[in-house]
Amino acid sequence: MSLIETQTNNEEQNGNSNSNGKALVSSTKELKIKEPSFYGVLNKPNIEFVYFGNYKISPWYGNAAYFYPQDLSHNLLGYEYANKVALDPLARKRNKETDNQEINTNVIWLENLFVCPFCFKYTANQHEGNQHQVLCKCNKYRPNIGKLVYYDSTSNYIIREIRGFQHPLYCQNLCLFGKLFLDDKSIYYNIDHFNFYVIYGMESDKYIPMGFFSKEMLSYDVENNLACICIFPPFQRKKLGTLLIEFSYELAKFTPGQYRSSGPEFPLSPFGQISYLSYWSKKIANVIYKMKNKKSITVAEVMKYTGFRKEDVLLTLENMKILVQEDLDSSVLLSIKNFENWCQLNNLDPSIEVKYLNEECILI
Amino acid sequence: MVSPRKLRSKDTTNNNSTLLYDFDNINEYISNDKPIGITKKASDNHYSWFGIMNKPLPTKQIDIIEIDQILPRRVQIDPLPSSKYEIFHRKMRKDEKQMINEEKDRNFYELDILTSELQTLNQYNWEKRLCQITKVNDPRDTSELELKKQLTINEIEKILRKSENWRKRNDLFNNKFKNYVRKETDESDEDYDLPLEEVKLKRKNERRLKYGPKVKLNLGNDLCLIIDPFGIPKIVKGHAAITKSKTQSPRKIVREMPKSKPKEVIKKEVHVPIESFKQKSIKLENVTKDMKIDFKNSGDEVLFGTLSNNLPTFANGFQLPLNVRRAKK
Numbered sequence: 001m002s003l004i005e006t007q008t009n010n011e012e013q014n015g016n017s018n019s020n021g022k023a024l025v026s027s028t029k030e031l032k033i034k035e036p037s038f039y040g041v042l043n044k045p046n047i048e049f050v051y052f053g054n055y056k057i058s059p060w061y062g063n064a065a066y067f068y069p070q071d072l073s074h075n076l077l078g079y080e081y082a083n084k085v086a087l088d089p090l091a092r093k094r095n096k097e098t099d100n101q102e103i104n105t106n107v108i109w110l111e112n113l114f115v116c117p118f119c120f121k122y123t124a125n126q127h128e129g130n131q132h133q134v135l136c137k138c139n140k141y142r143p144n145i146g147k148l149v150y151y152d153s154t155s156n157y158i159i160r161e162i163r164g165f166q167h168p169l170y171c172q173n174l175c176l177f178g179k180l181f182l183d184d185k186s187i188y189y190n191i192d193h194f195n196f197y198v199i200y201g202m203e204s205d206k207y208i209p210m211g212f213f214s215k216e217m218l219s220y221d222v223e224n225n226l227a228c229i230c231i232f233p234p235f236q237r238k239k240l241g242t243l244l245i246e247f248s249y250e251l252a253k254f255t256p257g258q259y260r261s262s263g264p265e266f267p268l269s270p271f272g273q274i275s276y277l278s279y280w281s282k283k284i285a286n287v288i289y290k291m292k293n294k295k296s297i298t299v300a301e302v303m304k305y306t307g308f309r310k311e312d313v314l315l316t317l318e319n320m321k322i323l324v325q326e327d328l329d330s331s332v333l334l335s336i337k338n339f340e341n342w343c344q345l346n347n348l349d350p351s352i353e354v355k356y357l358n359e360e361c362i363l364i
Numbered sequence: 365m366v367s368p369r370k371l372r373s374k375d376t377t378n379n380n381s382t383l384l385y386d387f388d389n390i391n392e393y394i395s396n397d398k399p400i401g402i403t404k405k406a407s408d409n410h411y412s413w414f415g416i417m418n419k420p421l422p423t424k425q426i427d428i429i430e431i432d433q434i435l436p437r438r439v440q441i442d443p444l445p446s447s448k449y450e451i452f453h454r455k456m457r458k459d460e461k462q463m464i465n466e467e468k469d470r471n472f473y474e475l476d477i478l479t480s481e482l483q484t485l486n487q488y489n490w491e492k493r494l495c496q497i498t499k500v501n502d503p504r505d506t507s508e509l510e511l512k513k514q515l516t517i518n519e520i521e522k523i524l525r526k527s528e529n530w531r532k533r534n535d536l537f538n539n540k541f542k543n544y545v546r547k548e549t550d551e552s553d554e555d556y557d558l559p560l561e562e563v564k565l566k567r568k569n570e571r572r573l574k575y576g577p578k579v580k581l582n583l584g585n586d587l588c589l590i591i592d593p594f595g596i597p598k599i600v601k602g603h604a605a606i607t608k609s610k611t612q613s614p615r616k617i618v619r620e621m622p623k624s625k626p627k628e629v630i631k632k633e634v635h636v637p638i639e640s641f642k643q644k645s646i647k648l649e650n651v652t653k654d655m656k657i658d659f660k661n662s663g664d665e666v667l668f669g670t671l672s673n674n675l676p677t678f679a680n681g682f683q684l685p686l687n688v689r690r691a692k693k
Contacts, residue, residue: 039463051431058427068452069459082452121444130435132444140552148555148563165541169446172453183422189453190460193537218537220471220530234428254571257529259595270421296399310394315414323400324407332393337406363555363563 039186040065040179046074046109050180051129053117053208055234059180065188066122066176067109074109077124117208118143120173138170142207143200145170150247152361156202157240159247164191171196174212178230183269185228193218194227197247199240210235213244215251219265222257223309225249226264229272243356245279249307250357254364263309280308280316282354285343288322289350292336384481386499387515475527482520485513 042062050057067074068081070092076084085092114129115122118138123129138145146162164171174196175188187194195215200207211231216224226248231240252258268276287305291297302313317323322338325331343350391413392398484493490513495503498516502508555563575593582588583599591597 039460054430054433056429056431060424065456078456079449079452082455083448086451116444121449123444125443128443130433131439132442133433134435134437134439135442142552142556144551144553148553151556151560151563165544166546169449169453172457173449187460189457190464192541218530218534220526222526222529233426236426254594256575256594274421292402294402296401298397298399299393300397314391314394318411318414321410323411324403324409325411326407326409331398331401332411333401333403333407335407336402336404341406360560363560363567 040188041184041186044107045180046107047113047180048108048111049113050177051112051114051126052177052232052234054204057180057233060233061180061183063176063179065179066113077110077113077122080124115173115177119170120177120209121169122173122176141205143198143209146196146198149197149251149364150357150361151363152358154358156207157243158200158207159244160198160200162196162198164194164196168192174198174209175214177232178212178228181233182228182230197244197251199231199244201235201238201240210238211240211244213248215248216265221265223262224265225252225255225258225262229264229275239356241275242279245275246356247362250362251364252307261303261307261309263312276312277316277319280306280312281320281342281346282348283308284313284316284320285339285348285350286353288334288339292339297334383499384497385512385516385519387512388499388501471527475524478520478523482517482524485517485520 040063042064044062045059046062046064047059047066050059066077068076068078071078071081110124112126113122113124114126116129116133116136116138118133118136118140121132121136123132133139143158143160145167146160148158149161150157150159152158162171162174168191171191171194172189175185175191179185179188191214193216195217196212197215198209198212201210209232211229213229214227216227219227226245229241229244229248231238231244248264249262252262255262264272264276283306284302287302288297290305291301299310299313299317302308302317303310306313308316317334320339320342322335322342323332324335324338325333339350348354390396393400393413481493481497484490491503491509494500494509494513494516498512500508500512555566558566578593579591580588581591586601588600588602589597590600
């Protein structure tokens with residue numbers, strides 16, 4: 001048992017022991033917190049629709065972190081409740097007294113949430129949201145927040161590095177919005193030691209954020225090159241996730257401690273696992289193709305060529321079903337025939353190295 | 365009637381799940397780089413270590429409706445200034461920090477336990493303790509005990525090193541965080557208008573300022589040790605020109621070297637001075653009299669294989685010792 005495993009388990013336990021979690025369990029009968037749960041996680045979406053620029057989206061997951069933990073009625077967003085209490089300190093006491101009558105037992109806490117498509121500020125009031133969009137400081141032809149790290153003017157994609165401690169509100173709001181489409185996100189506000197890499201794409205003559213990944217700069221495990229990744233639903237199926245994954249490996253080349261090998265933080269979500277396995281398989285297929293005339297290969301050799309962790313390499317080879325074993329005690333072999341079948345099945349030419357990033361445009 | 369009493373050695377209920385380490389169950393292809401043979405034959409007997417990932421994907425209906433947004437034309441005041449979120453976000457941040465600190469405390473407690481385990485393993489009664497934390501098949505087999513002891517010590521030391529590394533990074537980050545002055549700018553990013561090559565060069569210089577430059581030490585015999593802040597130290601052939609010129613800096617010379625001359629990376633076939641390479645990981649107290657440490661320190665101006673005046677300095681203040689610099693003057 002390593003300390004890292006302990007940390008992961010601790011995180012789960014922490015979610016359970018959180019006072020916010022307890023309050024919610026007691027307050028809602030239909031909407032129970034997941035067991036074991038993470039802080040902020042609900043088992044059903046608690047917001048019916050989210051308006052994000054020109055899109056009206058149904059959230060995939062619930063997010064309790066938009067709401068004030070002690071406000072059991074959930075009538076107001078967290079910032080509205082906090083401001084109300086700050087203006088009238090007696091309101092908290094009055095609310096406590098009436099809480100028993102006002103407990104919101106509905107699955108849906110809020111019908112519509114309006115999120116600014118430039119800075120992710122949120123409100124429950126459409127008029128306010130629209131007015132803000134006009135004056136939003138991030139509402140520009142090309143984004144200027146953070147640092148430019150990728151600029152492909154041909155396919156019109158920009159990636160910007162935004163540091164948590166430099167732009168806290170932007171990153172907090174980004175995390176809160178991302179949670180609506182991520183199952184197990186657990187940090188939304190204390191984001192000082194995270195860097196966010198936001199991908200912007202061209203839409204309606206403007207670059208707008210389409211997804212992001214975060215990287216913990218103070219990760220206990222130096223090899224973690226990605227903490228969480230999310231492509232917002234309207235912009236999915238454009239291979240942006242794979243582009244960001246490839247970018248995370250490029251970034252690792254310039255991160256001390258990640259030069260040899262790196263990978264995403266475990267455990268991966270089911271969607272994350274599918275995306276990563278697909279990416280790793282395509283990259284490793286090219287390496288195996290180059291080494292297929294050798295008598296043997298090692299996992300370390302594949303790691304050296306790809307920059308993937310050894311565990312990820314073995315997991316991918318196993319998932320591709322190209323590692324075979326005559327019986328349980330015999331040595332493992334890599335079957336070239338199985339490899340060719342896999343390539344045929346996945347319609348992949350292993351002689352060509354698949355690249356999702358334009359290398360000329362990387363500005364790390 | 366069967367007696368409930370039984371020998372502790374026969375007790376199967378005491379399984380190994382509570383043990384910290386099990387070195388019998390490590391994957392040789394990951395841990396020991398065991399070669400995987402290549403065969404042309406097809407087979408359906410697939411190797412399984414992690415277990416095939418066939419978790420069902422949660423079904424998510426992508427329910428997206430495109431709408432036409434009608435934005436107001438004239439707006440004087442932003443109804444959502446950053447200050448509006450300040451109180452709530454500050455409170456939530458404080459709560460999250462508290463949660464993380466509790467987790468940190470638990471980790472520090474575990475580190476303390478590991479440190480004391482390490483001390484016990486270095487004492488006379490280590491065999492008893494080893495069996496309590498590491499899976500041992502035969503406690504009477506001294507060779508197994510010795511091997512498992514060493515593996516356990518290595519593993520604990522690895523975790524302690526990791527934690528030390530984290531602590532150092534944490535201190536550096538906290539310093540950076542304290543010294544950061546927030547400034548909000550409304551201007552467009554000038555990097556968009558620069559040619560990509562120029563931006564790349566700018567980033568390279570930023571990296572050099574942040575992490576320090578690549579350090580090259582001439583080891584003589586046409587060999588050079590390159591220490592890259594992002595990579596593993598390498599010994600490269602073909603950098604003899606660095607110390608031959610007295611007027612130019614090593615970096616300039618490297619830049620001007622003909623590109624057609626490929627740099628040959630040497631891994632194991634290093635001829636001279638073998639001892640000095642091995643000593644990369646040797647502790648000072650282990651250096652013996654018969655070891656050869658040859659940095660080709662031939663002249664007064666040459667230090668560690670390069671001109672002392674040309675040794676690059678780090679942005680955050682790495683310099684030669686004061687007495688060396690004074691002596692040069």
